[in-house]
Amino acid sequence: MTGPADADADHPFVSAVRPLVDAMGGELIAPDRARDDDVVLSWEGREVVAVRLPDISASLDHILADLQRRHGVPLSALDRKTKQGIVRALEQRGAFTVRHGVETVASALGVSRFTVYNYLNREKGTEPERSGP
Structure with missing residues (x-):
């Protein structure tokens, strides 16, 4: 994820999905910075990270x-x-x-x-x- 304000960058779920997102060329971003075409991922009912899919x-x-x-x-x-x-x-x-x-x-x-x-x-x-x- 980008930026120092991304408090969930060390969340275990983010660590778990990072290799998959990297392999497909996506980008991890904070959920509050997600656009309509980004995929927001939740963990235990809370939005943790968003994935910006590559072109x-x-x-x-x-x-x-x-x-x-x-x-x-x-x-x-x-x-x-x-x-x-x-x-x-x-x-x-x-x-x-x-x-x-x-x-x-x-x-x-x-x-x-x-x-x-x-x-x-x-x-x-x-x-x-x-x-x-």
Whole structure:
């Protein structure tokens, strides 16, 4: 949470939800500073903290940065099999429903959009159509 006036920053519930909020790229804020689209969380009938959810496209960037931290190298340096696994995991999380999601992921993996589509199609058991002989 931000600001020194956030008295519940050390509340056990806030400590418990912090890793989840961090993982999704959200922000913990004091309940009295919550906006209409924030999620206010209560503990034992008292509002303790509010969660400001990230913009969906920012969330994808956050997920990619987290993947890079977990692998310890730039995603573009990973082998093909690992990149395919990342694409599968991102698809399950809805990354490709975000506008420019394929382009964002392709750039992070150091591959073309066609390669990302190829990974997605391979997972579904189909091959992309090719033109020419």
